[in-house]
Amino acid sequence: MSVFLSFTVLGIVFGAVYGLLAIGLVVTYNTTGVFNFAQGAVGMVAAFSYWELWQNEHWPYLLAIVFIVFVEAPLLALVVEFVLFRRIHGATVERSLMVSLGLLVILLGVATIFWSSPDVTRAVPSYFTQSDGTVLSVRLFGTNGVTLQYQQIMIVVVTAVVGVALGAFLRRARLGVAMRAVVDDPELVALAGARPHRMAQTGWVLGFMLAALAGCLIAPLVGQTGLTTTQLTLLALNGFAAAVVGRLRNLPMTFVGALLLGLATYYAQGYLPGHINAGLAAVLVEVVPVVFLFVALLVIPAARLAPAGRLAVRPPPRVVTARQSAAGAVLLVAAAVVLAAMAGATALATISQGLALGIVGLSLVLLVGYAGQVSLCQLTFMGIGAFTMGKTLGGDSWWGLLLAVVVSAAVGALVALPTLRLRGLYLALATLAFGAVMYSAFFDNSSVISDGAPVGVGRLHLPFMSTVSNQTELIEVAVAAALCALFIGLVRRSRFGRRLVAMSDSPAAFAMVGLSSVRTKVIVFALSAGMAGLGGVLYAGQQSSISANDVQYIGSLTLLLFVAIWGIRTISGALLGGLTAAALPVLQTHLPASLADLTGLAAGIGIVLLARSPEGILGMSWLTNRVRLPFGEAENELGLLSVEREVANAA
Amino acid sequence: MPPDGAGPDRGNAAALAVDHVSMHFGGVAALSDVSLRAEAGSVTGLIGPNGAGKTTLFNVITGLQRPDRGSVSLGGTDVTRKATHTRASLGLARTFQRLELFSNLSAADNVRVGLEASGRAMPSAAMELLERVGVAEEAATPVSSLPTGSARLVELARALSTDPAVLLLDEPCSGLDERESASLGHLLTSLAAEGRAIVLVEHDTDMVLRICSTVHVLDFGQVICTGPPDDIRRNLAVQEAYLGHASEAGATGTGA
Numbered sequence: 001m002s003v004f005l006s007f008t009v010l011g012i013v014f015g016a017v018y019g020l021l022a023i024g025l026v027v028t029y030n031t032t033g034v035f036n037f038a039q040g041a042v043g044m045v046a047a048f049s050y051w052e053l054w055q056n057e058h059w060p061y062l063l064a065i066v067f068i069v070f071v072e073a074p075l076l077a078l079v080v081e082f083v084l085f086r087r088i089h090g091a092t093v094e095r096s097l098m099v100s101l102g103l104l105v106i107l108l109g110v111a112t113i114f115w116s117s118p119d120v121t122r123a124v125p126s127y128f129t130q131s132d133g134t135v136l137s138v139r140l141f142g143t144n145g146v147t148l149q150y151q152q153i154m155i156v157v158v159t160a161v162v163g164v165a166l167g168a169f170l171r172r173a174r175l176g177v178a179m180r181a182v183v184d185d186p187e188l189v190a191l192a193g194a195r196p197h198r199m200a201q202t203g204w205v206l207g208f209m210l211a212a213l214a215g216c217l218i219a220p221l222v223g224q225t226g227l228t229t230t231q232l233t234l235l236a237l238n239g240f241a242a243a244v245v246g247r248l249r250n251l252p253m254t255f256v257g258a259l260l261l262g263l264a265t266y267y268a269q270g271y272l273p274g275h276i277n278a279g280l281a282a283v284l285v286e287v288v289p290v291v292f293l294f295v296a297l298l299v300i301p302a303a304r305l306a307p308a309g310r311l312a313v314r315p316p317p318r319v320v321t322a323r324q325s326a327a328g329a330v331l332l333v334a335a336a337v338v339l340a341a342m343a344g345a346t347a348l349a350t351i352s353q354g355l356a357l358g359i360v361g362l363s364l365v366l367l368v369g370y371a372g373q374v375s376l377c378q379l380t381f382m383g384i385g386a387f388t389m390g391k392t393l394g395g396d397s398w399w400g401l402l403l404a405v406v407v408s409a410a411v412g413a414l415v416a417l418p419t420l421r422l423r424g425l426y427l428a429l430a431t432l433a434f435g436a437v438m439y440s441a442f443f444d445n446s447s448v449i450s451d452g453a454p455v456g457v458g459r460l461h462l463p464f465m466s467t468v469s470n471q472t473e474l475i476e477v478a479v480a481a482a483l484c485a486l487f488i489g490l491v492r493r494s495r496f497g498r499r500l501v502a503m504s505d506s507p508a509a510f511a512m513v514g515l516s517s518v519r520t521k522v523i524v525f526a527l528s529a530g531m532a533g534l535g536g537v538l539y540a541g542q543q544s545s546i547s548a549n550d551v552q553y554i555g556s557l558t559l560l561l562f563v564a565i566w567g568i569r570t571i572s573g574a575l576l577g578g579l580t581a582a583a584l585p586v587l588q589t590h591l592p593a594s595l596a597d598l599t600g601l602a603a604g605i606g607i608v609l610l611a612r613s614p615e616g617i618l619g620m621s622w623l624t625n626r627v628r629l630p631f632g633e634a635e636n637e638l639g640l641l642s643v644e645r646e647v648a649n650a651a
Numbered sequence: 652m653p654p655d656g657a658g659p660d661r662g663n664a665a666a667l668a669v670d671h672v673s674m675h676f677g678g679v680a681a682l683s684d685v686s687l688r689a690e691a692g693s694v695t696g697l698i699g700p701n702g703a704g705k706t707t708l709f710n711v712i713t714g715l716q717r718p719d720r721g722s723v724s725l726g727g728t729d730v731t732r733k734a735t736h737t738r739a740s741l742g743l744a745r746t747f748q749r750l751e752l753f754s755n756l757s758a759a760d761n762v763r764v765g766l767e768a769s770g771r772a773m774p775s776a777a778m779e780l781l782e783r784v785g786v787a788e789e790a791a792t793p794v795s796s797l798p799t800g801s802a803r804l805v806e807l808a809r810a811l812s813t814d815p816a817v818l819l820l821d822e823p824c825s826g827l828d829e830r831e832s833a834s835l836g837h838l839l840t841s842l843a844a845e846g847r848a849i850v851l852v853e854h855d856t857d858m859v860l861r862i863c864s865t866v867h868v869l870d871f872g873q874v875i876c877t878g879p880p881d882d883i884r885r886n887l888a889v890q891e892a893y894l895g896h897a898s899e900a901g902a903t904g905t906g907a
Contacts, residue, residue, distance in 0.1 A: 495767050502753040502764045508715060509751040509806075513765040513813055514739035 005146035007270040008263065013152045014238075015262025016159035017218045019255045021239030022246065023166060024210030029248050031179045031203025034085055035425050037100045039211050040235040041107035046073065046215030047227055048115045051122045061127075065216045073212035077204040085204070086197070087611040093424035094374055095610075098564045101376075101557050102607030108554065109600010111229050124223035127151035155217050162213065166206075167251055179203060237436060238265075240429055241293035247300060261292050286440045294433040297426055298418055320571060325489035328571070329482035336478030340471040348470045350586045351579070352542045355477045358578030359535030361563040362484045362571065367528035368560070369569035370492060372504025373521065374428040376556050377415070377435030378532050381408045383443055383551035385533025386540035389457050396458025396541075404537045405530045412529020416522045423507070435553040444548040454547035457540035468541075477538045484531060485571045491527075500524055558599060565606035567616030576618075664727030666691045666848035667743075667817045672711055672721030674704075674872075681707045682718070682872045689817060689848040694839055696863035696880075697852045704872040705852045706748055709819050712850075713745055714738050725817060740769070742816035746806045746823060748852075752794045758805045759790040765812030780808040785834060799826035804835075817848045824855050836862050860884055 025039045036042075046068050053064035080103060088096050115122060128136040128150035137149040170176040178192075179199050218235070219227065238261055245257025265288045272284060320328075339351060360382050367373050385404040392400035419430045442448050449455055459468040460476060468476065491497045503510045503517050510517060540546035560568075562580045567573030580602070588598040606617075613619055667689040674682040682704045689695040697705055710716040712723055714735040722731040725741045733741075753761050762777040781787045784804040789797060794805055803826055810818060820839070824832045832855065840862055843849050853859050859866060860880040868876045868883065876886055 498753075498756060498760055498764050498767070501755050502761075505753040505755055506751040508735075508747070509753065509809070510764075511715075511735035512713060512739055512745055512751075513768045513809065514736050515764075515768045516734070516736045 002146055003270060007266040009146055009148060009152060011263035011266035012259060013155050013221070013262070014218075014265065015259035016156050017214050017221075018235070018238040018242050018261055019258030020159055020162065020210050020214035020217070021235060022242035022254045022258050023163065023251050024207040024214070025239055025243045026246055026248055026251060026254050027166070027170075027179075027210070028203045028207030029243075031206075032081075032085060032200045034088075034096045034100055035248070036103070036207060037097070038103040038107050039207065039239050040237070041104050041111075042073070042076070042208050042211035043215030043218070043235055044111055044229065045076075045107055046212035047124075047219040047223065048111055048122070050216045050219050051124050051223065051227055052115075055122070055124065065213075068216055069209050069212045073208040074205045077208035078201060080208075081201050081204040083608060084611050085200070094368065094372065094568075097374060097425060097428055098561065098568075099607055099611050102561055102603055102610065105554075105558055105561060105603040106600055106607065108229060109604065112600060115227070116229065121225070122223065122227040123225060124219040124227060126220045126224070127154060151220060158213070158217065162210070163251065163255060166210075170251075175199075175202065237293060237433070238289045240432075241289055241296055244293060244296045244300065244426075244429065257296070261289055264288055264292060283440050283445050287437055290433045290436045290440070294430060294437070297422060297430045297433070319492055320489045322489070322493070325486050325571075329486050332482045332485070332575075333475070333478050336475050340474045343474075345470065346586060348474055349542060350582050352470070352474045352477045353539055354579035354582035355474075355481045355575065356535050356539035356542060356578070357559060357581050358575035359477075359481050359484050359538065360532045360559060361574030361578040362481070362488050363528040363531035363535065364560055364563050365568060365571060365574045366488055366491065366500075366531070367524060368564075370497060370504065371500040371521070371524045373524065374424065374431070374560075375525075375528070376428050376432040376553065376560065377438070378528075378559060379551045379553070379556040380435045380438045381412055381529040381532035382536030382539065383438070383546060384408045384411050384529075385536035386457050386546035386550075387443075387449075387455055387536075388533070389537040389540065390455040390546060394458065396461055398460060401460060401534070401537050404533050408533025408536070409526040409530030412532075413522050413526040415529070416525035420518055420521055432553060435551075435556055439548065439552060443551050449548065454545035455540075456545050457537070458544065459541040460537075473542055477542070480534065480538055481575060484534070485575070487531075488571055488574075496520075496523075558603065561603050561606065565603070565610055565616055567618035569615065570618045573616055573618050664724070665689060666726055667712065667850065668724045669708070669712060670722045670724075672708070672718045672723070674707060674711060674716065674718045680872050682711065685721070685869070685872070685874055687850075687867050687874065687877075689850050690864075691816065691846050691848050692843055693864040694843050694849045694851055694862050696859040696866035697850060697869060698854075698856060698859055698866060698883075699869035703869040705869055706821060707872075708869070709745060709821055709850075709852065712819060713743060739813060739815075742813075743819070744810040744813050744815035744817070745819035746803065746810050746821055748821040748825075750799070750802055750806060752802055752806055752809075754793075754795040756794065757791050758786060758794050758797065758801075758808075761794055761805055762808050762812045765809045769813040771812075771814070777812075780811055781805070783811070784808045784838065785831070800828070800831060803827065811842075815847065817850070818842065819850045819852075821852050822854060823851070824853055824858065832858060856887070 021039055021043055025036055028034065028036050028039075049068050049072060050061075050064055053059045053067065054061045059067070084099050084103060085096075088099055126135045126149070130136065135149050135151070137147045138153075139147055170179065179202060214235075238258075241261050242254050242258035245260070246252075246254025265285065268288045269285045336351075336355075340348065343351065360378055363381070364375070364378055367375050367378075385408040388404040388407045389400045392403050394400075415431065415434055419427055422430055459473055462468060462472065462476070491500075499510075499515065499520055503515070503520050507517060536546065539550070559577065559581050563574050563577030566576040566580070581599075584599045584602055591598060609617060665688040667687075669685060669687045672682055672685045673680065685704070685708060687695070687697070697708070699705055707716065711718045714723075714730070714733060714737075718731070722729055724730060725738065725743055728741060730738050730741060730743075753764060756764070758781060759777045762780050766773075766776050766780075778787060778790060781790050784807050786797075786801050786804045786808070789801055789805070794802055797805065803823055807820070807823060810820075823835060823839075827835060836858055839849055839851065851859060851863060860883065863880060866878065866880055866883045867874050868886070876883065878886075
């Protein structure tokens with residue numbers, strides 16, 4: 001009984017904190033139409049700030065909380081709204097999603113810069129402790145009962161008060177009502193005398209304040225032995241799951257979702273059968289929130305989910321011609337041959353890895369750029385490919401490569417099947433959940449991949465060579481990347497490519513010409529995952545192994561962001577995105593320690609650009625008007641040649 | 652719900668038959684007990700004020716929304732539980748009041764997707780269709796940069812790309828000038844003459860009364876009168892004389 005009670009208490013306390021995060025998410029989503037992927041990261045920054053002010057600067061802890069919730073969070077929200085989100089008001093789902101993912105990467109970068117040095121332990125003591133360090137608590141229901149810490153009671157009370165107050169504000173107050181209206185029709189609200197910008201600002205400020213409060217409340221619970229970035233960003237997923245249960249709209253249901261999630265997590269911890277090993281138990285507990293999110297997405301009927309963003313007319317496409325593709329491919333391989341002869345060891349390795357990631361980037365062009373299906377688990381497919389390669393026939397055979405591509409493609413198709421009816425944001429969340437599950441349950445699971453030891457992956461055998469040198473490996477990767485680039489161009493110009501773009505542009509019209517999106521979606525997922533698997537084989541071959549570290553979900557996000565920053569619908573953008581993702585960590589080692597997270601910084605700058613130019617750097621008008629890129633995307637007229645010829649023929 | 656094919660006209664079933672369809676959004680009846688028939692070779696008009704349920708009826712016919720009650724059949728086949736793309740391959744096509752174009756494709760490619768979907772990928776077919784609706788010179792233009800009127804015509808060409816037996820048109824004239832509307836009227840007549848059943852939703856009442864053989868008037872989700880254009884004209888005249896313009900009546904109806 002007492003075990004049950006204490007797990008119930010823990011579940012409710014954590015559920016309450018998830019609930020605060022989630023209602024912040026819902027409020028922001030409903031006033032701005034943007035799903036803030038960085039909600040958990042805001043909580044993380046708040047938790048670190050709390051430690052900083054209280055433990056490091058010796059502020060009274062209440063003052064620290066008041067400062068963080070009422071000054072720091074609102075200011076941060078206003079800056080974020082002004083710099084990033086004001087520009088993309090009413091943008092496509094994909095675009096606002098990218099920008100909010102970018103914010104997540106930026107905040108992670110900020111946290112890494114300020115709070116990552118390993119020589120400091122960022123321990124946060126409990127609230128309500130006596131001078132001798134005992135945590136104040138009260139005993140309920142006698143000896144068989146449960147101990148309630150004062151801070152646990154405080155967390156639940158604060159959450160309840162905030163929840164009720166927020167509900168009343170949205171239902172009663174003039175500003176609150178206007179905020180609910182603004183998402184349905186900003187122009188109408190503007191006509192009625194309210195100012196949409198003000199509403200959006202309020203939405204962001206409220207969301208950030210709630211996240212900050214959640215961060216301050218949870219800091220002592222998770223930070224007894226020291227706060228870490230990874231542990232805190234995991235919070236984010238829990239908030240997402242609760243928000244989905246509330247259908248991104250309903251605050252009470254969001255709270256219910258959060259409490260269920262908290263309870264499920266702790267009951268799983270408390271009642272796992274004793275005979276399973278500790279490693280597996282830890283995995284199961286970690287996986288609970290993600291599985292909860294995945295199931296919630298699949299079970300909650302689509303029609304009742306809030307509309308996820310609006311459609312906007314995007315600029316016209318630039319279709320690469322066969323000639324441009326071929327020229328680009330030859331150029332790429334030629335450049336690789338020259339570099340192989342000239343570059344030093346580090347550069348060789350970086351470029352090889354960059355091009356391998358570029359192949360994964362190309363798989364994103366196909367899936368996200370053309371078909372409009374946002375995937376946040378591309379590195380998972382990459383990892384599956386590399387893992388299959390490593391486990392087959394000594395890890396360096398061509399048969400292994402073939403099998404790796406087939407297995408990743410099959411997993412891709414399997415992911416596509418249950419998520420068929422999900423679009424935009426919901427699909428992104430489902431793939432994020434899949435990536436996180438695969439990371440915890442497979443790649444980072446010591447019973448699958450022995451503890452901390454990476455799986456060895458060899459390089460592909462070539463005829464007449466006993467070993468494949470770094471130089472040869474670079475050329476090998478470049479040839480593969482060139483072939484993939486040719487393939488993507490071919491697909492885009494094909495009947496299937498037109499079909500992908502059509503499905504992404506208008507699902508209703510797509511069905512109305514007699515096409516079923518089921519087949520198209522499954523095929524494009526399989527193709528894309530297979531290509532990511534190929535990238536994985538080459539990536540792992542370069543460093544001769546694959547480990548859990550290579551396939552974290554944050555890596556999938558970062559790669560997607562860099563490809564989007566260069567241009568998610570361009571072949572050159574994919575390759576440049578891959579090279580960027582590989583080069584930044586290497587460059588970082590040459591920089592002063594104050595720039596501890598170059599990736600976050602670069603993503604930050606890139607995202608500000610992306611908020612201004614939806615087609616990325618390669619799609620910026622000053623560039624497209626002046627420059628001719630190898631794969632030709634920044635060039636408009638040639639892409640239309642085939643049609644023009646047809647016009648002439650018909651006339 | 653009447654059993655499938657129980658009607659007396661099994662042999663020469665209507666190209667499109669809607670029987671006793673009802674549909675609610677929350678407490679609001681968007682459609683109540685609506686029945687209509689569209690015959691091959693004729694243009695059937697559907698008029699009514701904003702929010703009368705015209706677009707909802709199109710959504711029900713095409714399967715984008717499921718009705719609470721009633722049935723839809725195409726050429727005698729009950730399609731009430733069939734997916735949208737299945738209905739399309741049975742010969743149903745439509746245009747949308749709020750344009751649904753493949754905005755990242757050129758006009759020609761928009762049509763080509765439809766042609767390829769129905770297995771008719773002759774290279775010249777796309778141009779022929781664009782010529783027929785009168786936007787051939789825009790073939791290479793990305794549709795996102797077309798003016799609304801031309802974009803509507805591209806959408807019509809795409810709808811024709813599957814060679815439909817039943818064609819639903821949702822306000823095809825909005826965005827067109829008078830001359831373009833007139834030529835669209837001729838086009839619709841000739842499309843009907845090819846043996847297609849056309850259902851036309853249009854605010855341009857004169858045009859509807861000119862080219863349709865039967866007209867249904869929808870208000871608050873109900874068919875309030877049906878008949879040949881002359882009857883409707885007389886009826887409308889009566890309405891306008893005594894009740895004010897029909898379109899003022901439906902201001903509180905649900906969004907269609």
